[in-house]
Amino acid sequence: MFTTTDLTPETLASAASKLPGDKPVVMVNLLQYFDHTSYRGENGNPLSGREVYLQHYVPAFYAVAEAVGVKVQIIHLGAVAANLVAPEKANWTDVGIIGYADYVSFRKVIEDKRYLEEAEPHRTAALQNWRLFATIPLQL
Numbered sequence: 001m002f003t004t005t006d007l008t009p010e011t012l013a014s015a016a017s018k019l020p021g022d023k024p025v026v027m028v029n030l031l032q033y034f035d036h037t038s039y040r041g042e043n044g045n046p047l048s049g050r051e052v053y054l055q056h057y058v059p060a061f062y063a064v065a066e067a068v069g070v071k072v073q074i075i076h077l078g079a080v081a082a083n084l085v086a087p088e089k090a091n092w093t094d095v096g097i098i099g100y101a102d103y104v105s106f107r108k109v110i111e112d113k114r115y116l117e118e119a120e121p122h123r124t125a126a127l128q129n130w131r132l133f134a135t136i137p138l139q140l
Helices: 009-016 049-067 103-110 113-126
Strands: 025-033 073-079 094-100 127-135
Touching (some): 049 103, 049 113, 049 127
Antiparallel strands (some): 025 127, 073 094
Protein backbone atom coordinates (compact mmCIF):
# COMPACT_ATOMS: atom_id res chain seq x y z
CA MET A 1 0.00 0.00 0.00
CA PHE A 2 1.28 3.43 -0.95
CA THR A 3 1.57 5.83 1.97
CA THR A 4 3.13 9.23 2.21
CA THR A 5 3.15 12.42 4.20
CA ASP A 6 5.86 14.05 2.08
CA LEU A 7 5.44 17.29 0.19
CA THR A 8 8.65 17.84 -1.72
CA PRO A 9 10.06 20.99 -3.37
CA GLU A 10 9.92 19.12 -6.69
CA THR A 11 6.21 18.39 -6.22
CA LEU A 12 5.51 22.02 -5.35
CA ALA A 13 7.42 23.31 -8.37
CA SER A 14 5.72 20.85 -10.70
CA ALA A 15 2.30 21.91 -9.45
CA ALA A 16 3.24 25.58 -9.87
CA SER A 17 3.84 24.98 -13.58
CA LYS A 18 0.27 23.60 -13.91
CA LEU A 19 -1.61 26.14 -11.79
CA PRO A 20 -2.42 29.78 -12.50
CA GLY A 21 -0.44 31.81 -10.00
CA ASP A 22 -3.06 34.54 -9.60
CA LYS A 23 -6.34 32.60 -9.28
CA PRO A 24 -7.98 31.05 -6.21
CA VAL A 25 -6.87 27.54 -5.35
CA VAL A 26 -8.67 25.06 -3.14
CA MET A 27 -6.64 22.31 -1.54
CA VAL A 28 -8.37 18.98 -0.94
CA ASN A 29 -6.73 16.93 1.83
CA LEU A 30 -7.48 13.25 2.40
CA LEU A 31 -6.24 12.42 5.89
CA GLN A 32 -5.54 9.14 7.65
CA TYR A 33 -4.14 9.43 11.15
CA PHE A 34 -2.01 7.26 13.37
CA ASP A 35 -4.09 5.62 16.10
CA HIS A 36 -1.52 6.67 18.73
CA THR A 37 1.39 9.10 18.69
CA SER A 38 4.28 9.90 20.99
CA TYR A 39 2.42 13.05 22.09
CA ARG A 40 0.80 12.96 25.53
CA GLY A 41 -2.37 14.68 26.60
CA GLU A 42 -2.91 16.49 29.89
CA ASN A 43 -3.89 13.17 31.48
CA GLY A 44 -0.65 11.55 30.32
CA ASN A 45 -2.38 9.28 27.81
CA PRO A 46 -1.09 9.14 24.23
CA LEU A 47 -2.85 11.43 21.79
CA SER A 48 -4.32 10.09 18.57
CA GLY A 49 -3.09 11.42 15.27
CA ARG A 50 -6.34 13.34 14.84
CA GLU A 51 -5.83 15.00 18.23
CA VAL A 52 -2.25 15.96 17.31
CA TYR A 53 -3.40 17.27 13.94
CA LEU A 54 -6.24 19.39 15.33
CA GLN A 55 -4.60 20.50 18.60
CA HIS A 56 -1.03 21.06 17.39
CA TYR A 57 -0.71 21.14 13.60
CA VAL A 58 -3.73 23.31 12.72
CA PRO A 59 -2.93 26.07 15.27
CA ALA A 60 0.75 26.06 14.23
CA PHE A 61 -0.26 26.24 10.56
CA TYR A 62 -2.57 29.19 11.23
CA ALA A 63 0.13 30.99 13.21
CA VAL A 64 2.55 30.70 10.29
CA ALA A 65 -0.10 31.77 7.77
CA GLU A 66 -0.88 34.83 9.87
CA ALA A 67 2.83 35.64 10.28
CA VAL A 68 3.39 35.61 6.52
CA GLY A 69 0.16 37.51 5.78
CA VAL A 70 -1.79 34.69 4.13
CA LYS A 71 -5.53 34.33 4.67
CA VAL A 72 -6.63 30.69 4.91
CA GLN A 73 -10.26 29.66 4.58
CA ILE A 74 -11.45 26.33 5.95
CA ILE A 75 -14.24 25.48 3.53
CA HIS A 76 -14.91 22.09 5.08
CA LEU A 77 -13.31 19.77 7.59
CA GLY A 78 -15.24 16.60 8.12
CA ALA A 79 -15.00 12.99 9.15
CA VAL A 80 -15.44 10.33 6.48
CA ALA A 81 -18.62 8.55 7.54
CA ALA A 82 -18.92 6.04 4.69
CA ASN A 83 -17.12 5.00 1.50
CA LEU A 84 -19.68 5.18 -1.26
CA VAL A 85 -17.49 4.91 -4.35
CA ALA A 86 -14.04 3.98 -3.11
CA PRO A 87 -11.95 0.86 -2.73
CA GLU A 88 -12.87 -1.13 0.36
CA LYS A 89 -9.45 -0.49 1.84
CA ALA A 90 -9.66 3.28 1.31
CA ASN A 91 -9.76 4.24 4.94
CA TRP A 92 -9.44 8.01 4.99
CA THR A 93 -10.43 9.42 8.36
CA ASP A 94 -11.09 13.07 7.52
CA VAL A 95 -11.33 15.35 4.50
CA GLY A 96 -10.18 18.95 4.65
CA ILE A 97 -11.02 21.50 1.97
CA ILE A 98 -9.00 24.67 2.38
CA GLY A 99 -9.10 27.82 0.23
CA TYR A 100 -6.30 30.23 -0.64
CA ALA A 101 -6.23 33.40 -2.74
CA ASP A 102 -3.78 31.63 -5.06
CA TYR A 103 -1.16 28.88 -5.17
CA VAL A 104 1.59 31.38 -4.41
CA SER A 105 -0.08 32.05 -1.04
CA PHE A 106 -0.19 28.35 -0.23
CA ARG A 107 3.52 28.00 -1.03
CA LYS A 108 4.32 31.12 0.98
CA VAL A 109 3.04 29.32 4.08
CA ILE A 110 4.45 25.85 3.60
CA GLU A 111 7.86 26.96 2.39
CA ASP A 112 8.35 29.36 5.27
CA LYS A 113 11.04 28.34 7.75
CA ARG A 114 8.55 28.67 10.61
CA TYR A 115 6.19 26.18 8.95
CA LEU A 116 9.02 23.69 8.49
CA GLU A 117 10.10 24.05 12.11
CA GLU A 118 6.83 24.68 13.98
CA ALA A 119 4.02 23.03 12.00
CA GLU A 120 5.34 20.29 9.73
CA PRO A 121 6.67 18.11 12.58
CA HIS A 122 3.13 17.94 14.00
CA ARG A 123 1.70 17.00 10.60
CA THR A 124 4.16 14.18 10.08
CA ALA A 125 3.62 12.93 13.64
CA ALA A 126 -0.15 12.90 13.13
CA LEU A 127 -0.58 11.50 9.62
CA GLN A 128 -0.15 7.88 8.68
CA ASN A 129 -1.22 8.63 5.12
CA TRP A 130 -2.24 11.73 3.21
CA ARG A 131 -3.27 12.92 -0.23
CA LEU A 132 -3.31 16.56 -1.28
CA PHE A 133 -4.92 17.89 -4.44
CA ALA A 134 -4.68 21.48 -5.68
CA THR A 135 -7.89 22.40 -7.46
CA ILE A 136 -9.03 25.47 -9.37
CA PRO A 137 -12.63 26.59 -9.89
CA LEU A 138 -14.35 25.50 -13.07
CA GLN A 139 -16.31 28.04 -15.06
CA LEU A 140 -19.92 26.87 -15.40
